[in-house]
Amino acid sequence: MPNSSIKNWAVDDRPREKLLLKGYHALSNAELLAILINNGTKDKSAVDVAKALLISVSNDLQKLGKLSVKEILKLKVKGIGEAKAITIAAALELGQRRDVAEKKLDIVIRSRDIAEYLKAQLQYKKHEVFAVVYLNRANKIKHSEIVSEGGMAGTVADPRIIVRKALENDATSIILCHNHPSGSLKPSRTDEELTRRINEAAAYFDIKVLDHIIVSEYGYYSFADEGLL
Incomplete structure (x- = not known):
């Protein structure tokens, strides 16, 4: 069987040449991945391997972007070894960092702007x-950081730490944010209670909680927009 390396394909079927001629928008997700994969197996082209990889994650690039190198290898897609898994993971991470950089802002005017930035992160x-x-x-944003990390089900943020950091950064207002790995954007009672506690603690120091934003891959939820703050 002929070598399945991309360089041996007909010109019209080569993702690299197609990208140069028509631009990256003309390529499918499988073709873009095929450029990273470079060559296939004895029985499958690089595009076929890319399609198999996408099928293994239900054709969900966001799902693929969450996987580590080890998790990509656990999918056991024929033609994807450690080197290719590293290349794919690195490329997807660059895409995510680009998204964060594009949405970065210095001054908060609307909840939507900061929500999109936090969602990207x-x-x-x-x-x-x-x-x-x-x-x-x-x-104007003086500082931002992750103050607590938890598990799949939740995390606990300490109001004292949040207020102390606000004083250390001479902040007069703060925006809270956490993610829901489940994808749900509905705040839980715990989310509402924590927001109330942080709001009360901050108020003692004349620090205003402008918003509490919940983000997931499906969008965001703003406590301020919903009248909960």
Whole structure:
């Protein structure tokens, strides 16, 4: 059987040449992955291997983007060894970092803007994390960080730590955020109670909680927009 390396394909079937001629928008997800994979197996082309990989994650690129190298290998897709799994994982991570960089902002004007930025940062986390954005009087972001990490079911954020960090950064307002790995955007009673406790603790120091945003791969939920703050 002829070598299945991309360089031996007909010009019209080569993803690299197609990208150069028509642009990356003209390529399917499988063709883009095939460029990373470079060559297939004795029986399958690189595109076929890419299609098999996509099928193993239900054709969900976001799901693929959450996988580590070891998890990609556990899918046992013929033609995907450690080197190719590393290449794929690195490329997807770069895409996620680009998304974060594009949505980065210095001043918060609308909840939607900060929600999109936080969503880009946290939506691919496989466990729940709690992040806080610290702002000055002009709503300029002075600092942001993950203050707590938990498991698949939840995380616990300490109001004292959040308020202390706000004082350390001379913040006059804060935005709370956590992700839901399950994909659900509905706040739990625990989410509502934690928001209330942090709001009360911050108020003692004249620090305003502007919003609490829940993010997942499916979007975001704003406590402020829903009238819960």
